[in-house]
Amino acid sequence: MSKNQITKEKTCAFYASDYHFEMITLPYIEKNLEENKNIVVLTENNLEDTMKTLMSRINLKEEKKSNIFKINWKNDDLNKFKEIKRDVKEDKDLIILIKGKENYIKNINENIEKWISKKEKVKIIDCYDVEEVGKHFADIINQYEKVLSTTGEKKIEK
Numbered sequence: 641m642s643k644n645q646i647t648k649e650k651t652c653a654f655y656a657s658d659y660h661f662e663m664i665t666l667p668y669i670e671k672n673l674e675e676n677k678n679i680v681v682l683t684e685n686n687l688e689d690t691m692k693t694l695m696s697r698i699n700l701k702e703e704k705k706s707n708i709f710k711i712n713w714k715n716d717d718l719n720k721f722k723e724i725k726r727d728v729k730e731d732k733d734l735i736i737l738i739k740g741k742e743n744y745i746k747n748i749n750e751n752i753e754k755w756i757s758k759k760e761k762v763k764i765i766d767c768y769d770v771e772e773v774g775k776h777f778a779d780i781i782n783q784y785e786k787v788l789s790t791t792g793e794k795k796i797e798k
Contacts, residue, residue, distance in 0.1 A: 651763065652781060653737075653788040654770040658690045661739055661767055664790050666694070666708070669737075673707050677733040680712070680720050682748050684740030687713040717748070725755050728762065739767040742780075 655661035669679055681687070691713045695705050712720060727734045738748045745766045756762045765788055773780055786793045 650784045651765045651786040651788055651793060652784040653765055653767040654773070654777070655739070655767055656770055658685070658687055659694060662687065662691060662694050664788060665737060665765075665767070666698075667790065668788060668792065669708060669711070670700075670704060672735055673704075675733075677735055678723075678727050679735045679737070680723055680727075681737045681739065682717055682720055683713070683715055683738075684744045686715045687739075721751065721755070724752065728756050731761060733761045735763045735765065737765045737767055741769055741772055 653661075653664055655664060672679060691709070695708065700708075712723075724734065724736065736752065738745050738752075740748075745768065749764065749766065752762075752764065766784075767788075768780060770777070781787065781796060782798070784796060787796055
């Protein structure tokens with residue numbers, strides 16, 4: 641995460657696998673879709689197949705599943721950056737989840753900051769591979785105000 645990040649809220653999450661990431665974020669995504677917030681998932685790898693599998697196994701109304709499938713779960717950063725630019729220009733409430741290795745998250749955050757300067761309706765959630773960051777977990781978590789887990793967002797006690 642960029643030390644100069646100017647977005648209003650700084651939140652992180654940690655996952656062990658693609659399915660784990662999806663299970664952590666799904667309740668949060670569902671809640672925010674109901675509040676008409678736009679959600680963009682920037683991911684280092686394609687999550688479309690794992691999301692289809694997950695959605696086939698969970699008990700959700702078809703309408704909610706359909707809304708979740710409207711999110712682009714592919715590794716398609718160029719089109720997603722266009723979507724972010726459009727949403728920022730239209731002043732929409734936007735949540736951006738960034739999932740990947742530490743270097744990917746850092747690079748994406750730097751690029752996003754170019755598009756969202758001084759926009760407070762943008763929330764970024766950096767989602768780290770817990771296996772990759774294991775030894776410096778504490779260093780990473782200290783850069784954030786909140787952590788997202790399956791039970792929702794929790795303020796990080798410093």
